[in-house]
Amino acid sequence: MSHQNPRIRYDSVGNVILLSGEEHHTNQAVPSVSAISLPWTALLAFFGSIFSESALQYRWTLYDIRGITQRMYSFAVKGTSILLAFLCQPVWVPGRKGIPQHYSRGKLFLADSLRFGMTFASIFAILFLTLNYQSFGKIAVAMADPLALLGDRLPVLQAAETLSQKTTRNVDTDLAQFLPPIGPPENRLLIPSLGLNVPIVIPQNDALLAEDWTRLEKDIQTSLENGTVHYPGTARPGQAGNFFVTGHSSYYPWSQGKYKSVFARLPTLKIGEEFWIYYGGDRHRYVIQEKREVKPTDVGILDQPLDRRIATLMTCVPVGTTLRRLVLTAQELDPLTGIPMTVGQHAAPANAPKTPSGMLPI
Secondary structure: OOOOOEEEEEEEOOOOEEEEEEOOOEEOOOOOHHHHHHHHHHHHHHHHHHHHHHHHHHHHHHHHHHHHHHHHHHHHHHHHHHHHHHHHOOOEEEEOOOOOEEEEEHHHHHHHHHHHHHHHHHHHHHHHHHHHHHHHHHHHHHHHHHHHHHHHHHHHHOOOOOOOOOOOOOOOOHHHOOOOOOOOOOEEEEEHOEEEEEEEHHHHHHHOOOHHHHHHHHHHHHHHHHHHHEEOOOOOOOOOOOEEEEEOOOOOOOOOOOOOOOOOOHHHHOOOEEEEEEEEOOOEEEEEEEEEOOOOOOHHHOOOOOOOOOEEEEEEEEHHHEEEEEEEEEEEEEEOOOEEOOOOOOOOOOOOOOOOHOOOOO
């Protein structure tokens, strides 16, 4: 025998009806499984309608693009036909003897364009050569007479022969004999094959320590007026690292200083050639091992290897521009023996065997 709660009733479909008292009752139907699934069906139908509408809009967009493309193609074909017809129109131009010459508008246009281009190029070349006459003058003189720039003695040489005589490579003595072990009071860079003997200026490190790159660049440009520049923060000669020296290949003729073209002929140096450095009174010898060009933004050339003793010479190329940077990397050698020096190694004593004269740059 079952007991039923008198306050619970069921409707015709089995939903529970809760009764409150005899006169008041509330029909609170418990949702069935089919009723619960209705929201998901509506949601799927909603997204389906959105997808269908999007597909329809995309299809009509493709139709519009195709129509626009066809109209643009027709316009281009028509415009090209009109332009060709215009360029092919005959034109009579008075000749040298007053006889009319027959040309087409296209030929006249090409002739005028060529004339304008040549005029512009000529003006640009004249201005470019005028602004960089010092650098190109040195290059031209060196090409015409390689010994013309080597006529004077290097101030540090102690020999009786002139430098032009020593460039014959037939001398019986070593270049190191002409370079005193103790250098001049100021730091110097000597490149015998170019006849260069120029100061090395050391800017202050304040801007570098403060990471004020604008002031650092200004300090370097100011120092370049007085010679080549030892880039702040790089190693010194004889130390582990990269002794970095930069100089102008060309600069504005109205700027101050007499070293605006000090490195104009640096691109002519070859791998295997040597240069010398006097720094802090000490003599250092280097041989070029690598020659390359890099972008102005390549700061990797300032890297400081701790296992090598190298030096870098840098300038702007092509001459008269700042498009690229020419970088010459050199290994430090023993001044007397010419043997590559390692980190911590000291130069050979003065009585050490000397390098044969045929292996010297001059």
